[in-house]
Amino acid sequence: MVRFPRFFAALLVASLVTCVxxxxxxxxxxxxxxxxxxxxxxxxNYREVQRxxxxxxxxxxxxxxxxxxxxxxxxERLRDYHLELSLLDGVEGVFSLFTSSRIDPxxxxxxxxxxxxxxxxxxxxxLVKAAAEDDPLVAQLSRPDANAALISIESPFxxxxxxxxxxxxxxxxxxxxxxxxxxxxxxxxxxYPLMRADAVDAVVSDQVLLTIVGIAMVFVIAALTFxxxxxxxxxxxxxxxxxxxxxxxxxxxxAHINYLSTALPTxxxxxxxxxxxxxxxxxxxRRQEGxxxxxxxxxxxxxxxxxxxxxSITTAVxxxxxxxxxxxxxxxxxxxxxxxxxxxxxxxxxxxxxxLYYFGERASTVTGRPFFAPFGPLASRLAAWRPAGISxxxxxxxxxxxxxxxxxxxxHQIINQLPRDSEAARGEKLAERIFGxxxxxxxTLPVPPGMAWTDDAAMRxxxxxxxxxxxxxxxxxxxxxxxxxxxxxxxGQIAEAMKDAPDNLRGRFISSDRSExxxxxxxxxGMDPAVATLxxxxxxxxxxxxxxxxxxxxxxxxxxxxxxxxxxxSLRQSLILAIMLGVGVVAVASRAPVVxxxxxxxxxxPVLFIESALSAFGLPMDIPHVIALTIAFGISIDNAIHVINxxxxxxxxxxxxxxxxxxxxxxxxxxxxSATLMFVAGSAGTLLxxxxxxxxxxxxxxxxxxxxxxxxxxxxxxxxLTLRRISxxxx
Amino acid sequence: MSNDRRERPVPKPILRFxxAASMAVATLxxxxxxxxxxxAALLSAYQGDWRGSGEARPNPQSExxxxxxxxxxxxxxxxxxxxxxxxxxxxxxARNLNGRIEARGDAISGDFLGGTATQDVTNQRLRVVDxxxxxxxxxxxxxxxxxxxTFLTAPKDDAFxxxxxxxxxxxxxxxxxxxxxxxxx
Numbered sequence: 001m002v003r004f005p006r007f008f009a010a011l012l013v014a015s016l017v018t019c020v021x022x023x024x025x026x027x028x029x030x031x032x033x034x035x036x037x038x039x040x041x042x043x044x045n046y047r048e049v050q051r052x053x054x055x056x057x058x059x060x061x062x063x064x065x066x067x068x069x070x071x072x073x074x075x076e077r078l079r080d081y082h083l084e085l086s087l088l089d090g091v092e093g094v095f096s097l098f099t100s101s102r103i104d105p106x107x108x109x110x111x112x113x114x115x116x117x118x119x120x121x122x123x124x125x126x127l128v129k130a131a132a133e134d135d136p137l138v139a140q141l142s143r144p145d146a147n148a149a150l151i152s153i154e155s156p157f158x159x160x161x162x163x164x165x166x167x168x169x170x171x172x173x174x175x176x177x178x179x180x181x182x183x184x185x186x187x188x189x190x191x192y193p194l195m196r197a198d199a200v201d202a203v204v205s206d207q208v209l210l211t212i213v214g215i216a217m218v219f220v221i222a223a224l225t226f227x228x229x230x231x232x233x234x235x236x237x238x239x240x241x242x243x244x245x246x247x248x249x250x251x252x253x254x255a256h257i258n259y260l261s262t263a264l265p266t267x268x269x270x271x272x273x274x275x276x277x278x279x280x281x282x283x284x285x286r287r288q289e290g291x292x293x294x295x296x297x298x299x300x301x302x303x304x305x306x307x308x309x310x311x312s313i314t315t316a317v318x319x320x321x322x323x324x325x326x327x328x329x330x331x332x333x334x335x336x337x338x339x340x341x342x343x344x345x346x347x348x349x350x351x352x353x354x355x356l357y358y359f360g361e362r363a364s365t366v367t368g369r370p371f372f373a374p375f376g377p378l379a380s381r382l383a384a385w386r387p388a389g390i391s392x393x394x395x396x397x398x399x400x401x402x403x404x405x406x407x408x409x410x411x412h413q414i415i416n417q418l419p420r421d422s423e424a425a426r427g428e429k430l431a432e433r434i435f436g437x438x439x440x441x442x443x444t445l446p447v448p449p450g451m452a453w454t455d456d457a458a459m460r461x462x463x464x465x466x467x468x469x470x471x472x473x474x475x476x477x478x479x480x481x482x483x484x485x486x487x488x489x490x491x492g493q494i495a496e497a498m499k500d501a502p503d504n505l506r507g508r509f510i511s512s513d514r515s516e517x518x519x520x521x522x523x524x525x526g527m528d529p530a531v532a533t534l535x536x537x538x539x540x541x542x543x544x545x546x547x548x549x550x551x552x553x554x555x556x557x558x559x560x561x562x563x564x565x566x567x568x569x570s571l572r573q574s575l576i577l578a579i580m581l582g583v584g585v586v587a588v589a590s591r592a593p594v595v596x597x598x599x600x601x602x603x604x605x606p607v608l609f610i611e612s613a614l615s616a617f618g619l620p621m622d623i624p625h626v627i628a629l630t631i632a633f634g635i636s637i638d639n640a641i642h643v644i645n646x647x648x649x650x651x652x653x654x655x656x657x658x659x660x661x662x663x664x665x666x667x668x669x670x671x672x673x674s675a676t677l678m679f680v681a682g683s684a685g686t687l688l689x690x691x692x693x694x695x696x697x698x699x700x701x702x703x704x705x706x707x708x709x710x711x712x713x714x715x716x717x718x719x720x721l722t723l724r725r726i727s728x729x730x731x
Numbered sequence: 732m733s734n735d736r737r738e739r740p741v742p743k744p745i746l747r748f749x750x751a752a753s754m755a756v757a758t759l760x761x762x763x764x765x766x767x768x769x770x771a772a773l774l775s776a777y778q779g780d781w782r783g784s785g786e787a788r789p790n791p792q793s794e795x796x797x798x799x800x801x802x803x804x805x806x807x808x809x810x811x812x813x814x815x816x817x818x819x820x821x822x823x824x825a826r827n828l829n830g831r832i833e834a835r836g837d838a839i840s841g842d843f844l845g846g847t848a849t850q851d852v853t854n855q856r857l858r859v860v861d862x863x864x865x866x867x868x869x870x871x872x873x874x875x876x877x878x879x880x881t882f883l884t885a886p887k888d889d890a891f892x893x894x895x896x897x898x899x900x901x902x903x904x905x906x907x908x909x910x911x912x913x914x915x916x
Contacts, residue, residue, distance in 0.1 A: 079822060083784075083799040086820030098822035109792040112823070116786075116796050505824070 005357050008350060016241065019248020026247060028207070029256035030165070030199030034329040040563055042536075045554040049442045050159070053518050054507025058092075058158030058165075060191035061438045062151040062177060063430050066184055069147045070125045072118065077182040078149055084180040085153060090173055093154035093504045097128065100137040103489055113138050132476065136483050139476035140522065146434045153177075154504055157193035165193035167201045174423075190427030190438055192556075195418055199259060199691075202419035206262050206689045211243060213685030214266040218273050221678045225277060230363040231284075234355045235276045242272035242347035246340045259417055259693055260333050260627060263686055267631065268340035270682030271315065274675035275308045275348040278642065281671055283356055293360040297353050305349070307645040310589050311638035312345035314582040318634025321578035322627070324570060333627070341634075372673040375713070376666035383661055383717030387725075390718035394601050394711075401605060404612025405572075410565035411620035414525040414556075419690035428525060436477065437524030441535065441555035443469050445517045445548070453514045454491030461548045462517045468542050469553075472535040473521045480519040481509040523557045532561030564623065571626040578630055579604060582637045590648055594727045598719035599640040602711035606704045607633055624693040628700035635679060635701075636708030640716055642668045647720065657724055661717050669713055676709040770834030773859065774813040775806040776886045780916040781817075783893070787909030789823070791870075791877050791897045796821045800844075800911055802828070811835070815843060832857070832864065839864065843883055843893065852879060870897070879908070889915035 050056065064081065068074035082096045100113040113135040118124065125144040132139035141150045155173060157165040170193055181187055218239045222232035246265045250257060257264075283300035291299060319337030322330045356363075382390070418425040431438040445465045451458040463482035470478040484494060498506050509518055523531070536553040543551045579600070587596035607629050614621060646668045650660035679701075686698025781802045786795035802817035815830035832841035839857045843864065855868035864883040869876050878898035884891045895908040 079797070082822050083797060083820060086822075086825035087799055087801045087818050094820070094822075094825065096822065099824075101823055104792075107792045108790060109794075110789045110823075111794070112796065116794060502824075 005354060009354055009358075012241070012350060012354065015248075016244055018252075019244045022248045022251035023244075025251040026207075027251075027254065027256045028200050028203045029258040030196040030201075030203060031258065034258070034327075040566070041552075042554050042559050042563055045444065045552045046556075046559060049444060049518070049554060052511040052513070052516065053442075053444075054504050055158045055160035056440055058155040058161065058163075058193055059440070060153050060155045060177075060189060060193055061427070061431060062153065063148060063188040063190060063427060063434065064151060064181075065146075065148045065186040065188070067147055068184070069149060070128065070144045072120070072122070072124065074184065075118070075124050077185060081181050081185060082151060084182075085151065085177070088176060088180055090156045090176070091153050092156065093502075095137070095141070095152040097131075097138045097142040097149055100131075100135045102135075103493070136476060136479040140435075140479070143434050148434045150431075150435055150438065152438075155191075155193055165196040167197040170194060170197035188427045188430050189423055190431045191424075194427065195414070195424040198419055198422040198424040199417060202422065202690050203257055203259055203262050206691060206694060207257060207265070209688060210263060210266045210685040211247075213688065214243065214269050214682050215240060217678075217681040217684065218269060221273065221674075221681050222277075225674055225678075228363075230359065231280065234352065234359065234363055235273065235280050237355055238276045238347045238351040239269045239273040241351045242340075242344040243269040245343045245347060249339065249343065250336065255332070255336055258329070259691055260329060260624070261336050262689075262691075262694060263683075263697060264336055264340045266682060266685060267337075267635075268344040270679050271312075271341060271635070272344040272347050273678050273682065274638070275304075275311065275345065276352050277675060277678070278308065278671055279304045279348060279352055280356075283352075283360070287360075293356065297356050297360070301349070301353065303649075306589070307642055308345060308348060310585065310645070311641050312341050313589075314585050314637045314641065315631075315634035316341040317581045317585060318578040318630050318637075321574035321581070321630060322571065324574040324577065327567065330567070330571070337631070372670035374670075375673045376669040379669045379713040379717065380662040380665040382714055383665065383721060384658060387718040387721040390715060391601075391722040394605065394715040394719060398601050398605050398608060401608035401612045404615040405608055408611050408615040409620040410568040411526075411561070411622065414560060416622065416624070416692040416696065418692075420692060422690070432524040432526075435522070436474070437527065437557070438522050439525040439527070439555065439557050441473065441521045441523050441527075441553065441557055443519040443521070443539065443551055443553050444511075445519065445543075446550040447515055447517065448548075452491075453510060453517070454495045456491065459485050459491065462519070464546060464548060465517070465539075465543055465551055466519045468539045469519050469521055469535070472531070472539050473523060477523070478519060478521045481517060484509065523555075525556060525560065527557035527561050532558050536562060568621050568623055568626055571623065571630070572621070575607065575626060575630045575633065579607070579633060579637075582633070586637070586641055586644060590644055592644070592648055594723050595644050595648065595720050598723045599637065599644065599712075599716060601719055602715040603633060603637050603640060603708065605711045605715070606636055606707035609707050610700055610704055622693070622696070624697045625700055628697040629704060631697075632701045632704030632708065636705055636712065639672045639676070639708060639712040642672060643712060643716055644720070647717075657721055661721060665713070665717060672709060672713065676705050679705050770837070770839055770859065771806075771808065771811050773862065773864070773885055774811065774832060774834060774839075775808070777804045777813055777815075777891070778806040779804060781891075781913040782916055783819075783911040783913035785893075785909065785911035787821070787895070787911065789821075791899075791906075791908065795909065796823065798909065798911060800828075800913070801916075802830075802913065812841075813843075819844065842866070843881075880905070886915075 064078060066074045069078060079098055082094055082098055085091050085094045098112065098114050102111050102113060103109070104111065113131045114128065118127070128138065128142050128144050132142060141152070143149065156163050157170060174189055174194070178187055218236045219232065222235045226232050226235065243265050246268045279300055282304045283296050286296035286299045287293065316338040319341060320334050322337065323334035415425055415428055418428065443465060445462060447453045447458050448461055459482060462480055466478055466480045466482045481494065489497065498510060503512070508520060510516070511518070536558050540551045540553060583596050583599055586599060587593040590596060610629055611621070614625065643664060646664035647660050650663045655663065683698050683701050686694050689695050689698065781804065783800035783802070785798055787798045788795050798819060798821050800817060800819040802815050804813055804815045806813050810833065812831060812833040815828060817828050818825055819828055828844050830841070830843045832839055832843055839859060841857065842855070852868040852870050855866060857864060857866050862885045866881040868879045870879045879895060881893065881895045883893050891913050892910065893913065894910045896905040897908045899906045
């Protein structure tokens with residue numbers, strides 16, 4: 001850098017131009033299901049239902065409400081709306097309480113469950129309630145007491161059609177659905193395509209918000225830290241370069257930003273700022289000692305470079321640990337996160353030396369007393385006071401807080417991945433409140449061996465499966481071909497009906513090769529795990545006990561309720577691994593395993609504290625929570641690295657343990673307080689996110705970092721001094 | 732006159748036959764052309780975007796259900812054909828339609844609603860009667876063969892009517908199976 005400044009400057013400008021020009025190419029992904037994709041049985045079964053029965057990924061629910069919905073006029077408006085929807089471009093199927101009908105086996109007459117003509121003075125509520133007693137579709141899609149009805153449509157935004165639910169076409173489609181409605185009907189929408197569209201909108205707006213707030217914070221913090229314009233600008237430049245490089249590299253490589261990775265550019269920016277400040281202070285100190293600017297740059301790089309590279313490695317290791325989460329979304333987060341960390345490191349190591357080379361002379365004298373200087377002596381006094389007692393207290397605190405690690409529950413809340421006040425979130429809450437949820441759950445049952453699917457015995461097995469499924473989820477939420485049979489058709493008539501039925505209707509009941517039946521139920525997306533487990537395992541076991549073999553249960557609520565805890569559990573193991581690896585990296589790099597081991601307790605305490613707090617408040621651990629803890633650990637261990645780095649350098653300079661720790665804390669504590677506040681301020685934008693999961697992520701990162709700062713300044717020095725005394729390495 | 736008569740060569744028998752034949756053909760052709768022109772005028776009148784609503788029975792044994800349709804009709808003057816695309820739906824389901832009615836001479840053939848309303852029909856014949864397109868066919872349902880006929884009125888005041896009837900052997904009467912009124916969009 002210092003040898004070939006023009007070459008690197010040209011390279012820097014070219015890369016910045018390329019990256020900034022590529023930003024409009026950024027891709028955003030609202031697929032909130034992709035964390036569930038993997039190789040588990042439930043997920044494979046989920047995909048098999050999509051392939052063998054029908055692709056339900058484009059299903060949308062319309063919640064229709066009106067005060068007079070179950071009065072004659074309102075009811076006919078609802079029927080008119082159904083008819084209008086059936087003619088709308090892009091609508092591939094419409095199901096409402098009017099859809100169901102009964103066929104007279106003797107005459108072949110088709111009688112709708114809800115009569116086509118309703119006489120004046122008819123009590124429609126009573127009529128619908130009576131129809132619902134015999135007809136599961138009417139029961140599922142009507143709520144007379146809530147003046148509400150649900151219309152289920154098949155939109156074109158399905159995986160089978162290959163039409164991605166991007167925000168613009170989904171909004172246009174929903175506008176079309178609204179315009180088709182007769183006046184007086186209040187409409188709300190729920191379903192996966194809308195969730196994805198809203199999630200993409202939120203990720204895009206978040207990215208803009210986080211970037212703007214992050215950049216503003218970088219300037220404010222740099223200005224407050226240095227209380228001078230030139231150093232503030234010099235230190236802001238690497239952070240801004242980092243965000244440009246991260247966003248540009250994502251755009252150029254075609255990586256998708258999703259709700260898990262949306263905060264990465266901000267994290268890279270703040271990481272770069274913190275490292276830049278450390279490097280700048282080192283350079284300024286040497287300049288104050290009278291060293292020429294160019295030599296001061298090289299000396300500062302030699303002093304801080306190893307620590308910065310080590311902190312980057314440990315943070316990257318923390319991100320890399322997500323790869324053990326076992327699914328593509330988390331592996332992608334691992335790659336994108338690690339890349340962002342190294343990009344931030346490179347930005348610091350390239351941009352600040354270059355700027356100091358060209359503009360350092362103007363800034364060399366502008367260094368005030370660090371704002372947080374009093375924290376150094378304070379931390380030093382505490383460490384020297386009673387190191388053994390403080391270490392014991394830290395160990396006891398860690399042990400006490402460990403209970404949270406074992407008592408906390410795990411649950412995935414899809415509502416947290418949806419923007420607050422979004423149409424999708426409102427629809428989902430409404431669907432859960434009025435209809436008990438509209439997310440489909442499927443039970444697949446193979447046609448018993450040696451039987452045809454229309455055989456009475458096979459149908460009886462299906463009816464039993466439906467009954468068992470209904471017992472677990474509610475009788476009015478379950479339907480299958482067995483109900484069609486109950487409606488009056490014999491096997492031959494059902495076979496004839498299925499032969500003529502379009503795939504999207506046939507696929508609701510029987511697989512394309514007629515080898516498996518489908519029983520469909522509905523539930524909330526955030527289904528209670530206990531009920532999900534009951535449905536998935538107990539129903540299958542009960543059927544097996546009755547000799548009905550091969551049933552499997554799947555669907556988003558099942559995947560979320562069963563698979564997510566497994567993924568969270570796996571991520572928590574990854575976090576422990578990241579902690580061990582982080583400490584291991586410090587041990588190897590510093591060649592001081594005892595000192596590195598001292599970092600375990602102070603850096604476990606923040607993680608365990610957060611787990612205990614969540615557990616105490618009855619909040620379950622979700623994917624964003626454990627990701628936040630891992631990221632926060634990756635950053636907090638940096639504090640320990642800087643303390644250890646300075647302490648060992650002072651030992652090498654011939655100081656004894658006490659003096660080395662005192663000097664180290666006076667040197668690094670103000671910078672650590674400053675860097676932590678930078679992280680906090682830089683991450684503050686996440687608290688303004690419309691995505692609850694991003695707010696949770698930001699809040700947990702901030703809380704963990706604050707606790708980690710206290711732990712690394714209060715406990716780490718005492719632990720180092722105590723362990724070195726115990727191990728006989730004290731100087 | 733007399734001069735003319737004298738100057739006109741007397742046709743030989745073979746020529747007389749040829750002349751008569753050619754006159755007959757010409758007369759037939761003129762008639763067919765007129766019929767074709769009428770059919771073309773009739774078919775082209777359906778051109779445009781239409782929305783329809785009414786009632787139809789899913790089968791002769793059932794009560795009528797409400798039905799809605801939308802049609803985009805394009806007239807191909809070269810082929811003298813009317814091509815309809817659209818969709819008809821009841822609350823029990825919906826079907827896309829691809830109808831085509833073609834005129835050849837004084838004969839017309841095809842299906843206005845593209846099988847949506849006349850699925851599983853056989854022996855279908857179309858003719859123009861009193862400015863209406865009338866279709867006659869047979870429908871097999873529940874083991875019985877039903878006679879079916881459909882009237883398609885000519886568009887007037889931006890509206891036309893499709894009415895289907897089936898023959899009830901018991902009452903020996905034609906019974907309305909469905910009626911959809913289309914209005915131009």
